[in-house]
Amino acid sequence: MLKHIVLFKLKPSAEGADKETNARKIKADLEALKSRIPQIRHLEVGINCIPGEAAYDVAIYSEFANEADLGAYAKHPEHMKIAEFVGKVRESRVAVDYLV
Numbered sequence: 001m002l003k004h005i006v007l008f009k010l011k012p013s014a015e016g017a018d019k020e021t022n023a024r025k026i027k028a029d030l031e032a033l034k035s036r037i038p039q040i041r042h043l044e045v046g047i048n049c050i051p052g053e054a055a056y057d058v059a060i061y062s063e064f065a066n067e068a069d070l071g072a073y074a075k076h077p078e079h080m081k082i083a084e085f086v087g088k089v090r091e092s093r094v095a096v097d098y099l100v
Helices: 019-035 067-075 077-089
Strands: 002-010 042-047 058-064 090-099
Touching (some): 058 067, 067 077
Antiparallel strands (some): 002 090
16 A cells, blocks of 8 residues: 655645635545545545644645556546646645555
8 A cells, every 4th residue: 555645835825815715625625536536545634733833734644555546646637626726825845655
């Protein structure tokens, strides 16, 4: 199994909304993918609740059978729509993928 973890630090405001509104949109949109992309084995999206200088705003924890399934998810048109929005509202992104 492949675990995929991504963290986003969001801009204070972007696309006509504040950081909190954009974080909630990202969470709702990503969680909706669970029923649309069969390669997703597990998906959790969390919004940071303890602000701090080193804190990120949105965390994604997901599981896939293998790297090919992660690739299919990454290229899926529904995911690409969300990724386009996130690209406009984020300051930075970090990720880690590991096998278990």
